[in-house]
Amino acid sequence: MDKAKPGEAAVVLVSGGLDSMVAGGMAREAGYRIFALTIDYNQRHRIELEAAARVAKMLDAERHVVMPLDLTRFGGSALTDDSIAVPGNGVMPGIPVTYVPARNTIFLSLALGWAEAVGATRLAIGVNALDYSGYPDCRPEFIAAFEGMAGVATREGGFKILTPLIDMSKAAIALEAARLGLDAGQTWSCYDPQNGRICGICDSCRLRAKGYAEAGLTDPALA
Amino acid sequence: MDKAKPGEAAVVLVSGGLDSMVAGGMAREAGYRIFALTIDYNQRHRIELEAAARVAKMLDAERHVVMPLDLTRFGGSALTDDSIAVPGNGVMPGIPVTYVPARNTIFLSLALGWAEAVGATRLAIGVNALDYSGYPDCRPEFIAAFEGMAGVATREGGFKILTPLIDMSKAAIALEAARLGLDAGQTWSCYDPQNGRICGICDSCRLRAKGYAEAGLTDPALA
Numbered sequence: 035m036d037k038a039k040p041g042e043a044a045v046v047l048v049s050g051g052l053d054s055m056v057a058g059g060m061a062r063e064a065g066y067r068i069f070a071l072t073i074d075y076n077q078r079h080r081i082e083l084e085a086a087a088r089v090a091k092m093l094d095a096e097r098h099v100v101m102p103l104d105l106t107r108f109g110g111s112a113l114t115d116d117s118i119a120v121p122g123n124g125v126m127p128g129i130p131v132t133y134v135p136a137r138n139t140i141f142l143s144l145a146l147g148w149a150e151a152v153g154a155t156r157l158a159i160g161v162n163a164l165d166y167s168g169y170p171d172c173r174p175e176f177i178a179a180f181e182g183m184a185g186v187a188t189r190e191g192g193f194k195i196l197t198p199l200i201d202m203s204k205a206a207i208a209l210e211a212a213r214l215g216l217d218a219g220q221t222w223s224c225y226d227p228q229n230g231r232i233c234g235i236c237d238s239c240r241l242r243a244k245g246y247a248e249a250g251l252t253d254p255a256l257a
Numbered sequence: 258m259d260k261a262k263p264g265e266a267a268v269v270l271v272s273g274g275l276d277s278m279v280a281g282g283m284a285r286e287a288g289y290r291i292f293a294l295t296i297d298y299n300q301r302h303r304i305e306l307e308a309a310a311r312v313a314k315m316l317d318a319e320r321h322v323v324m325p326l327d328l329t330r331f332g333g334s335a336l337t338d339d340s341i342a343v344p345g346n347g348v349m350p351g352i353p354v355t356y357v358p359a360r361n362t363i364f365l366s367l368a369l370g371w372a373e374a375v376g377a378t379r380l381a382i383g384v385n386a387l388d389y390s391g392y393p394d395c396r397p398e399f400i401a402a403f404e405g406m407a408g409v410a411t412r413e414g415g416f417k418i419l420t421p422l423i424d425m426s427k428a429a430i431a432l433e434a435a436r437l438g439l440d441a442g443q444t445w446s447c448y449d450p451q452n453g454r455i456c457g458i459c460d461s462c463r464l465r466a467k468g469y470a471e472a473g474l475t476d477p478a479l480a
Contacts, residue, residue: 139366186396
């Protein structure tokens with residue numbers, strides 16, 4: 035990631051998971067002032083919001099906004115509609131039912147609004163198009179299209195989207211968290227919490243476990 | 258506007274103002290099933306939400322979602338920060354302080370999420386690039402960029418954004434409301450309500466008054 039200019043700020047989408055923590059840590063290392071943005075979308079795994087508060091602290095965020103936005107009013111996803119179950123049978127081809135319609139579009143739009151209001155020039159998001167669930171709004175072509183749109187949507191444009199994880203494997207992300215000295219034990223990735231514990235079988239749990247195994251590390255969240 | 262295919266649905270952004278009522282009325286006339294979406298962004302003129310409920314009924318909306326999204330947490334606009342006054346000195350060159358950072362990007366993103374969840378193929382918005390306040394996110398180039406982005410953001414793409422007012426004068430919009438039999442007296446346009454009455458001097462009041470005058474009509478809201 036290119037170094038920030040003095041005083042330059044980034045709005046970092048912080049979910050409470052491993053990926054956004056590492057993306058934020060890389061932005062901080064590059065010198066950006068960090069404005070952490072978390073969306074409380076009434077997700078099935080709202081427990082991740084507690085992790086997001088811990089991550090915002092770890093990133094030394096100047097501000098952390100937790101924005102309530104009740105996407106269960108729209109539904110259409112296992113994460114926003116309790117009647118749709120989270121699959122536990124492995125990462126399959128195609129777009130899974132945990133896809134939340136237009137979620138990253140909505141989240142980046144909110145990040146753009148906050149960035150324009152506070153004068154931040156960068157939006158950081160921990161999307162990853164390698165060890166991922168196949169969501170359309172995690173692909174590089176989506177990010178490029180959003181960045182182009184943001185340029186004409188705003189007063190002065192010039193916003194760049196930082197996606198430092200986009201080509202990284204989950205193993206590389208786990209190693210990067212360790213290198214940055216960020217405690218992944220404070221994060222939450224599971225889509226389908228079971229009485230406050232991870233399920234171990236959703237896509238997100240599987241991808242994370244595979245990453246730590248390939249990195250030859252023990253996941254600090256399981257230690 | 259092209260006619261809808263049988264059963265085709267549109268998510269219409271309904272603010273409670275004149276423009277979105279007419280845009281929605283044109284979509285209804287074209288045969289679309291109407292899903293009305295209103296954002297309660299804690300705007301200074303939240304009184305428009307009452308008008309939005311009336312408009313959704315007039316449009317025979319199958320559903321009307323009023324989504325709370327507290328944009329005062331971001332600030333940066335006279336409409337979302339009480340410490341910034343709404344100007345009353347006329348429509349000036351440049352982007353006024355009533356511009357809400359990335360508002361239409363955020364609203365269209367939410368419309369996109371709901372559309373994808375319910376299978377709607379169209380998003381309708383009452384933007385107007387003629388008698389307007391100079392907001393960047395009301396211009397045709399923004400709409401085109403958003404539509405392109407939406408195509409790669411979603412499962413199957415194919416979303417079109419309906420902007421039937423984009424080249425219409427405010428006078429033409431006032432006439433179109435009358436032609437469609439929609440009661441503009443039920444709408445609310447003023448940015449800066451004074452004890453439940455319109456201020457008469459904000460940009461929105463001025464543009465509406467100019468439109469009705471040019472149309473040779475009396476604004477039913479003032480009758």
